[in-house]
Amino acid sequence: MQINDLINHTSEWLKGTGPNSDVVISSRIRLARNLNKFPFPHWASKPQLNAVLDKTSQAMEKVDALKSSTLFVLASLDSIDKQLLVERHLMSIEHTQKTEQKAVLINDEENISVMINEEDHLRIQLMQSGFNLFEAWEIINGIDDALAKLLDYAYLDDFGYLTACPTNTGTGMRGSVMLHLPALVMSRQIERVLAAIAKLSFTTRGLYGEGTQASGNFFQISNQVSLGHSENEIIENINGLIRQIIEQETQAREIMLAKSKEILEDRVGRSLGILKSARIITSQETIELLSMVRLGSDLGMIKDIDRRTINELFIITQPAHLQKLENVKLSSDQRDLKRAELIRKKLNLL
Amino acid sequence: MELNIKMLCDICGKNPATVHLTEIIDEQMNELHLCEDCARNKSAAMEQQFGLSDLLAGMADFEKPSSKEEEVVTVKCPSCGLTYADFKKIGRLGCGDCYNTFRKYLAPLLKRIHGSNQHIGKNPAKIKTSARVYKKKSGLPELKNQLQKAISEEAFEEAARLRDQIKELEAKQEKES
Numbered sequence: 001m002q003i004n005d006l007i008n009h010t011s012e013w014l015k016g017t018g019p020n021s022d023v024v025i026s027s028r029i030r031l032a033r034n035l036n037k038f039p040f041p042h043w044a045s046k047p048q049l050n051a052v053l054d055k056t057s058q059a060m061e062k063v064d065a066l067k068s069s070t071l072f073v074l075a076s077l078d079s080i081d082k083q084l085l086v087e088r089h090l091m092s093i094e095h096t097q098k099t100e101q102k103a104v105l106i107n108d109e110e111n112i113s114v115m116i117n118e119e120d121h122l123r124i125q126l127m128q129s130g131f132n133l134f135e136a137w138e139i140i141n142g143i144d145d146a147l148a149k150l151l152d153y154a155y156l157d158d159f160g161y162l163t164a165c166p167t168n169t170g171t172g173m174r175g176s177v178m179l180h181l182p183a184l185v186m187s188r189q190i191e192r193v194l195a196a197i198a199k200l201s202f203t204t205r206g207l208y209g210e211g212t213q214a215s216g217n218f219f220q221i222s223n224q225v226s227l228g229h230s231e232n233e234i235i236e237n238i239n240g241l242i243r244q245i246i247e248q249e250t251q252a253r254e255i256m257l258a259k260s261k262e263i264l265e266d267r268v269g270r271s272l273g274i275l276k277s278a279r280i281i282t283s284q285e286t287i288e289l290l291s292m293v294r295l296g297s298d299l300g301m302i303k304d305i306d307r308r309t310i311n312e313l314f315i316i317t318q319p320a321h322l323q324k325l326e327n328v329k330l331s332s333d334q335r336d337l338k339r340a341e342l343i344r345k346k347l348n349l350l
Numbered sequence: 351m352e353l354n355i356k357m358l359c360d361i362c363g364k365n366p367a368t369v370h371l372t373e374i375i376d377e378q379m380n381e382l383h384l385c386e387d388c389a390r391n392k393s394a395a396m397e398q399q400f401g402l403s404d405l406l407a408g409m410a411d412f413e414k415p416s417s418k419e420e421e422v423v424t425v426k427c428p429s430c431g432l433t434y435a436d437f438k439k440i441g442r443l444g445c446g447d448c449y450n451t452f453r454k455y456l457a458p459l460l461k462r463i464h465g466s467n468q469h470i471g472k473n474p475a476k477i478k479t480s481a482r483v484y485k486k487k488s489g490l491p492e493l494k495n496q497l498q499k500a501i502s503e504e505a506f507e508e509a510a511r512l513r514d515q516i517k518e519l520e521a522k523q524e525k526e527s
Contacts, residue, residue, distance in 0.1 A: 036446055039430045043444040119442075134499045141472070148474040154446025159460065160469030162446040166460055169449075171471035201465075228466025232498045239502050 001070040001108060003081045007316075007324050011088050011127075012111035013178065014315055016307035018130015022298040023246045025178040025218070026127055028089075029136045029235075031144055032163045032172035033122040034154040040164035041101075041117045049101035052121050059150035060105055060114065065143050069107035074099035080329070083320035089127060091115050112143070119164050120172075122147075131242060133175050133235045141231070160227060170227025175238045178207075179245060182217040182295045183252035193245060194219075201225055202241060207287075216287035221245070257299060268296030272305075276347045281340040286317045305347070313346060359385035427451040490519055 013026035034040060038052050060066045074082065074095065082096040090113040091104045105114040115123040124147075126140040154162040161172035168174070184190045194204050205220045221242065223234050256264050271292035275281075294310045296302040315321055317339050323330050326338055359367045365385030426433045432444030434452055443449065449456055460467040493516050500509040 034446060037429070039445040040443065042440070042442055043430055043432060134495075134502060138495070144472075145477045148477045153474045155474050156446075156449055156469075157473070158468055159449050159456075160471055161474075162443075162449050164442045166443065166456065167463055169460060170464060170469045173471070225464045227460055227464035227469055230471045232495060236498060236502060 001106070003072070003077065003084060004324070006084065006088060006106075006110070007321065009110060010308070010312065011315060012109065012129055013089055013127045014308075014311040015129040016311050018128060018132050020131040020246055021129060021307075023180060023249050024131040024242070025180055026089075026129055027132045027136050028125060028127045028176045028178070029133060029140050030123055030125040030174050030176075031140060032120040032161065032168045032174075033124065033144070033147070033151075034162060034164070035121050036152040036154045038121065040120065042119070042164060046101060049117050053101055053103055053116055055151065056114075056116050056122055057103065057105070059147055062150060063143060063146040065139070065146070066105065066107060066112065066114075069105050069112070071103055071105045074102040074104065080320045080323050084324055087315065087318040087320050090125075092118060092123075094118060112139075120168070131177065131239075131246070133177065133239060137175075137231060137235055167224070168226050171229070171231050171234060173226055173231055173234060174222050175235055176205075176220050176222035177238065177242050178218060178220045179242070179249070180217055180291065180294065181219055181245070181249050182291055183256055184245075184249050185217045187252050187256065189248070189252060190219075193248065197221060197241065197245075200241060202238070215284060216291035218287075218291070253295075253299065264299075265296075265301055268292050268299075268301050272296065272302065272347070275343050277344070278340045280336045281343065282336055283317055283319060283339065286339060286343065287314065290314055309346065313343060317343060359383065359388050361385075361388040425451065490516065490523070493519065 013028070018024070018027075035052055035055065038044060038048055041049060041052075044052070057071055060069075060071075072081075072085070077085075077099075079096075082099075085091045085104065085106075086093055086096060088110070090106050090110070092115065095102060095104065095115050095118045101117050103116040105116070106112070111127050113125050113127075115125070124140060124143060126136045126143075128136045156162060160170040163169050163172055181190060181193075184193055197204055201224045203222055203224050205222070206215055207218045207220070221238070223238055226234070229237070271289040275286070275289050275293065290310055290313055293302060293305065294307065297305055297307055297310060316325060319332075319335055322335050322338055322342070325342070330338060359365050360383050362385060365387065367383035367385055424433070427444055427448045428451065429447035430444035432448055434455060437443055437448070437452065443452075457467045493512055497509055497512040497516060500506075500512055
């Protein structure tokens with residue numbers, strides 16, 4: 001697989017299928033793992049990092065679930081390629097910095113990715129469409145078991161899996177669910193919901209993880225606590241919270257439909273109108289408008305545009321994707337023009 | 351709304367309301383008319399976000415036993431050379447052995463972060479033990495996993511079936527041992 005092959009592929013997290021996929025975009029689990037006797041990446045020498053890269057990539061070659069996958073060495077990718085992988089949620093923004101001895105393994109289905117020498121030696125990630133954390137856990141647990149037989153993990157019976165940052169110690173597990181909550185945002189209930197989430201020691205982040213702002217009504221919710229609970233308990237706790245948020249969003253949508261249908265239809269219609277006619281559009285505005293169109297589609301107000309098309313637009317209008325599609329480096333202004341053109345083409349063809 | 355030019359802010363009651371919100375609380379839809387200041391305060395509440403790891407260095411300070419201040423600064427991990435002072439500065443440990451080296455400072459710190467410092471999740475050593483022995487035992491955790499899943503999916507009939515199967519298996523294992 002080449003980076004260029006990714007562009008024509010629909011990312012797992014954007015398939016728009018799976019349980020509760022009208023509210024839940026994707027479910028993701030990542031495990032942080034480190035090798036015994038090797039310093040954590042930030043504290044390791046180049047030869048040590050190279051040894052970690054060799055050992056882990058060789059082990060991964062032997063794991064059945066990772067058989068059809070490709071290892072990308074970060075230092076050999078240009079900045080657009082790296083950004084493309086971030087836009088597709090296959091790696092973190094942090095992984096694009098100081099790229100020596102860093103790599104990422106991506107499977108053909110694009111639902112598994114393993115970052116090597118990020119904050120920890122291994123960051124194994126599994127992404128599923130819809131509300132599906134247990135299924136994600138089953139798959140990633142199997143991969144982790146297979147790797148544990150081949151690698152000597154840094155682990156202590158009392159502290160669990162040892163990680164560079166003590167916030168990840170224990171299970172090394174972070175479960176995240178990406179939610180689309182337009183009705184809670186529009187009805188101004190979202191602050192209350194987010195405040196409650198923070199009190200329960202969960203974190204809310206934006207579309208692109210740590211340090212990013214929530215945009216276009218997308219919120220990523222994940223556990224903060226990784227020690228003292230089993231993996232199943234952590235998932236069950238997230239699931240309990242997510243079920244409540246889904247219920248509130250669904251209820252808010254129903255109330256809006258019942259009490260202010262015209263206002264909602266107007267906003268959805270205007271959003272679609274701008275997308276179909278704009279000549280210059282930023283990626284931020286695109287996300288916000290697509291969010292409204294997605295809501296309109298989920299509520300049956302828009303019938304001729306399916307979720308997959310909307311989802312596809314979310315990704316191909318991102319900066320690196322646009323430049324890959326055009327096959328040239330584009331300035332921000334040029335991108336805004338090309339983006340508008342691409343959206344018009346996709347939506348007016350329907 | 352447009353005609354009501356002199357509408358005052360619902361929160362402070364002083365300034366003219368220029369921001370109009372719709373709030374749904376307990377299925378009741380409320381119109382909220384706010385002045386710019388109050389609206390800003392209302393939305394500022396949700397923008398407060400801290401990176402937890404950035405706060406760690408500060409938290410580590412709380413765990414420092416005051417009587418042994420000197421020791422804390424000089425203790426060095428024999429495997430990787432990181433000192434506790436380094437950890438306080440960068441918020442990251444140097445290697446797995448640091449957890450043993452700085453155990454007495456890390457145990458309370460982990461408890462502060464996670465509410466516990468006792469791992470009860472999966473254990474790689476158990477996975478490594480001879481595949482045959484493991485396979486024999488693997489039925490139970492797998493069933494428990496399935497049970498959790500059934501409960502989460504509210505598939506209660508399936509859950510009840512699994513619960514009975516687990517009980518049966520547990521009783522059997524007890525007899526055997």
